[in-house]
Amino acid sequence: MEPIIQLKGVSKQYGEKEVLKNVNLDIMPGQIIGYIGPNGAGKSTTVKILTGVIQDYTGTVMVNGRDIRENLLGVKQLIGYVPELADLYDLLTPNEYLHFIGALYNMQDDVVTERAKRILDSFGILENFDQRMDSFSKGMRQKVLLTAGIIHNPSIVILDEPMSGLDANAVIVVKELLQMLKQDGKTIFYCSHMMDVVEKVSDRIVLIDKGTIIANDTIEALREGGNQSLESIFAEKTSTGDLNRSAGSIAQALHD
Numbered sequence: 001m002e003p004i005i006q007l008k009g010v011s012k013q014y015g016e017k018e019v020l021k022n023v024n025l026d027i028m029p030g031q032i033i034g035y036i037g038p039n040g041a042g043k044s045t046t047v048k049i050l051t052g053v054i055q056d057y058t059g060t061v062m063v064n065g066r067d068i069r070e071n072l073l074g075v076k077q078l079i080g081y082v083p084e085l086a087d088l089y090d091l092l093t094p095n096e097y098l099h100f101i102g103a104l105y106n107m108q109d110d111v112v113t114e115r116a117k118r119i120l121d122s123f124g125i126l127e128n129f130d131q132r133m134d135s136f137s138k139g140m141r142q143k144v145l146l147t148a149g150i151i152h153n154p155s156i157v158i159l160d161e162p163m164s165g166l167d168a169n170a171v172i173v174v175k176e177l178l179q180m181l182k183q184d185g186k187t188i189f190y191c192s193h194m195m196d197v198v199e200k201v202s203d204r205i206v207l208i209d210k211g212t213i214i215a216n217d218t219i220e221a222l223r224e225g226g227n228q229s230l231e232s233i234f235a236e237k238t239s240t241g242d243l244n245r246s247a248g249s250i251a252q253a254l255h256d
């Protein structure tokens with residue numbers, strides 16, 4: 001089987017600073033990949049490259065066997081992207097916003113309406129279909145963003161902290177949704193800091209630190225036969241310092 005996403009020697013600099021360093025990564029179709037790393041590791045930069053937002057990188061990114069530099073429009077059809085807390089067009093209703101998104105993908109109006117209503121109904125916010133989103137809570141906005149990211153039925157779904165702001169019921173819906181998308185053969189690229197969720201939903205975990213991939217394996221293999229949580233594996237491998245000491249010095253700072 002060929003990888004559906006392939007990064008070959010991908011590097012990206014902001015000025016002098018190299019934030020991705022020769023990243024090589026193969027992602028096989030039909031898998032849920034948990035993409036994790038400390039703040040500033042390069043996760044969002046990777047996602048921006050995959051979604052065509054950043055183009056001044058070196059190396060090659062192949063999606064479905066084609067170089068994305070040569071097929072950016074095709075790639076955009078294949079990928080659904082759910083950003084974390086994007087600027088929604090607050091003055092629009094979900095109905096208007098999702099039709100706007102659907103039009104970007106050349107979708108027929110009646111298909112957009114049908115899918116939008118069914119997905120929002122599953123999220124429990126169908127009654128808000130025609131309300132302006134400026135009155136929406138964070139979680140309601142996130143549900144609309146999730147809907148917008150999958151409405152064109154993409155083969156690859158990239159999610160950036162999709163659980164952000166969601167209540168417990170919605171988290172369950174999203175977890176189930178991930179499994180259903182997977183059963184449907186879709187590839188999921190899941191970026192998150194919520195280790196307990198990543199650990200449960202991902203087929204593979206890719207750990208990036210300071211622009212370099214330092215682990216790429218199943219959770220079982222990362223545990224090496226032990227029973228550690230992903231959180232402790234993360235802390236060990238990224239060694240961002242003694243966490244107790246960090247907390248201690250923050251607490252001390254309040255008293256000095």
Ligand SMILES: Nc1ncnc2c1ncn2[C@@H]1O[C@H](COP(=O)(O)OP(=O)(O)OP(=O)(O)O)[C@@H](O)[C@H]1O
Pocket residue numbers: 014019037038039040041042043044045046
């Ligand atoms: N537009 C920019 N200009 C300059 N530096 C940037 C820019 N965007 C990101 N960076 C830097 O690139 C590095 C990687 O950032 P990136 O946003 O990819 O990290 P991340 O892994 O997504 O972090 P987080 O978990 O905090 O979201 C960071 O050091 C960041 O400061």
